[in-house]
Amino acid sequence: MSKLKESDSEIYELIQAEKHRQQEGLEMIPSENFTSPAVLEALGSVLTNKYSEGYPGARYYGGNEFIDQVENLARERAKALFQVAHANVQPYSGSPANLAIYFALLNPGDKVLGQSLTMGGHLTHGYKLNFSGKFYQAATYGVDSKTHLLNYEEIRKIALAEKPKMLICGASAYPRIIDFQKFREIADEVNAYLLADISHITGLIIAGEHPSPVPYADIVMTTTHKTLRGPRGAIILLPKVEDRFHDLYHPTSKRNLAELIDAAIIPGLQGGPHNHQTAAIAVALKEADAPEFKIYGRQIVLNAKALSETLSAQGLDLITGGTDNHLLLIDLTNLGLSGKQAETLLDSVGITVNKNLIPFDRRKPLDPSGIRLGTPALTTRGFKTDAMREIGLLIARVLKNPNDSATHIEVKERVRSLTKTHPLFYKSSN
Numbered sequence: 291m292s293k294l295k296e297s298d299s300e301i302y303e304l305i306q307a308e309k310h311r312q313q314e315g316l317e318m319i320p321s322e323n324f325t326s327p328a329v330l331e332a333l334g335s336v337l338t339n340k341y342s343e344g345y346p347g348a349r350y351y352g353g354n355e356f357i358d359q360v361e362n363l364a365r366e367r368a369k370a371l372f373q374v375a376h377a378n379v380q381p382y383s384g385s386p387a388n389l390a391i392y393f394a395l396l397n398p399g400d401k402v403l404g405q406s407l408t409m410g411g412h413l414t415h416g417y418k419l420n421f422s423g424k425f426y427q428a429a430t431y432g433v434d435s436k437t438h439l440l441n442y443e444e445i446r447k448i449a450l451a452e453k454p455k456m457l458i459c460g461a462s463a464y465p466r467i468i469d470f471q472k473f474r475e476i477a478d479e480v481n482a483y484l485l486a487d488i489s490h491i492t493g494l495i496i497a498g499e500h501p502s503p504v505p506y507a508d509i510v511m512t513t514t515h516k517t518l519r520g521p522r523g524a525i526i527l528l529p530k531v532e533d534r535f536h537d538l539y540h541p542t543s544k545r546n547l548a549e550l551i552d553a554a555i556i557p558g559l560q561g562g563p564h565n566h567q568t569a570a571i572a573v574a575l576k577e578a579d580a581p582e583f584k585i586y587g588r589q590i591v592l593n594a595k596a597l598s599e600t601l602s603a604q605g606l607d608l609i610t611g612g613t614d615n616h617l618l619l620i621d622l623t624n625l626g627l628s629g630k631q632a633e634t635l636l637d638s639v640g641i642t643v644n645k646n647l648i649p650f651d652r653r654k655p656l657d658p659s660g661i662r663l664g665t666p667a668l669t670t671r672g673f674k675t676d677a678m679r680e681i682g683l684l685i686a687r688v689l690k691n692p693n694d695s696a697t698h699i700e701v702k703e704r705v706r707s708l709t710k711t712h713p714l715f716y717k718s719s720n
């Protein structure tokens with residue numbers, strides 16, 4: 291980064307500081323990851339200079355012969371990897387991708403049914419302050435009050451009562467398998483589109499560690515920067531181009547589902563696509579298609595299970611008692627700590643997690659009862675189950691001794707040496 295250092299030392303220094311922070315801490319926020327140097331190079335390329343409104347072969351600007359090939363590679367790789375009929379790789383990120391899906395399929399005021407933000411869902415699944423809750427009627431489902439699992443019979447009852455035009459499944463803070471087939475059955479009963487938002491678990495689905503929604507959903511959306519380990523961005527995937535509800539919901543439109551989605555992105559919502567981002571997505575998709583990525587996905591889950599066993603054995607209260615995927619949600623009430631206190635404490639020893647609402651939380655979102663932590667980023671650095679067990683013990687020590695600064699110093703030193711033996715950009719082939 292010698293050019294940047296010369297021309298803008300302030301930004302250069304901040305990037306270096308952030309790089310150090312990433313290198314010297316244990317990143318356990320489940321939505322974060324470390325991209326490969328190849329992804330970073332594509333992202334930092336001259337492709338950012340080019341305008342290319344439209345789609346390959348049909349652009350509003352000249353000079354797109356190479357950009358077309360980049361976008362086609364990204365689209366074809368996405369279609370092959372997820373085994374779908376159509377892929378749109380242009381959404382700037384996950385939230386705009388969901389907005390495009392609403393815009394394509396619904397009219398303002400139509401009803402959607404999604405998992406509540408306070409019970410693990412995402413802002414864009416109908417939260418009242420989000421576009422999804424302001425421009426659309428949003429009904430929500432939660433998790434079971436005893437098991438904290440999705441209760442499909444309960445969701446079915448809500449769907450029958452609310453009759454949404456779109457049912458949304460997928461979550462940001464749910465540690466268990468999602469049964470996409472059950473959601474399909476419910477959607478069919480009420481003639482609703484089924485959107486599966488797999489942002490968090492895409493990498494696990496690619497690796498075969500979580501069932502795929504592709505056989506069941508009408509539309510699948512994924513971010514590209516979480517377990518998929520690419521640049522920030524999103525992809526909208528259509529398992530089939532024909533739309534089973536097309537006659538019902540778009541009787542006068544001659545457009546199929548793919549045309550509706552593509553038109554919602556541009557001209558509906560976006561202008562020029564971020565071509566550097568598209569190229570980096572293509573690179574990440576190629577990496578995700580390699581055999582090592584399956585090993586990576588498997589290790590994410592093994593690591594999460596090792597961590598959850600250790601934390602449970604230490605007396606921490608895990609929501610649903612454990613995990614099937616990459617993340618854990620912990621209720622700190624029995625330790626007498628709030629989520630915010632725990633986040634700050636762990637931050638002080640170099641372990642980054644995020645405070646999070648737990649189901650039926652009595653506390654407020656900015657200082658909830660829980661924390662959420664996950665293993666995708668550490669697994670990229672080459673951490674295996676033994677190290678995860680040790681990290682679990684370190685986390686428990688800090689949380690059980692919130693005022694013991696000698697313990698904190700010891701843990702911080704141990705965190706530093708763990709990060710030294712697991713450098714960034716670890717490759718599983720090393």
Ligand SMILES: *Cc1c(COP(=O)(O)O)cnc(C)c1O
Nearest residue numbers: 383384385412461462487489490
């Ligand atoms: C992260 C996430 C999104 C939004 O992605 P952004 O890129 O942050 O806009 C949407 N849905 C789910 C389930 C997510 O976890």
